[in-house]
Amino acid sequence: MSFSLGVEQEFFVVRKKDYEARTDLHQTGTALYGALPPHNQQLSDHYYGKINDRMYDILNEAENELLRLGVPIKTKHK
Numbered sequence: 286m287s288f289s290l291g292v293e294q295e296f297f298v299v300r301k302k303d304y305e306a307r308t309d310l311h312q313t314g315t316a317l318y319g320a321l322p323p324h325n326q327q328l329s330d331h332y333y334g335k336i337n338d339r340m341y342d343i344l345n346e347a348e349n350e351l352l353r354l355g356v357p358i359k360t361k362h363k
Contacts, residue, residue: 296347297316298340298343333362336361336362344358344361348361
């Protein structure tokens with residue numbers, strides 16, 4: 286019998302103007318409140334959808350920095 290253990294860390298990209306409008310984000314560094322997703326978008330559309338070019342560039346920059354630190358990224362999703 287063998288076991289495999291891995292760590293998972295998520296991060297979220299927020300536009301600066303949206304970040305500044307959220308008191309919880311800029312005062313605590315984390316989301317303290319939110320809203321339910323629009324109807325029929327609870328998972329597939331926003332989670333597994335195609336990553337747009339701008340976000341792909343941001344993810345590649347983050348991946349390069351993490352790889353420099355010795356942390357590989359195996360999964361990317363929207």
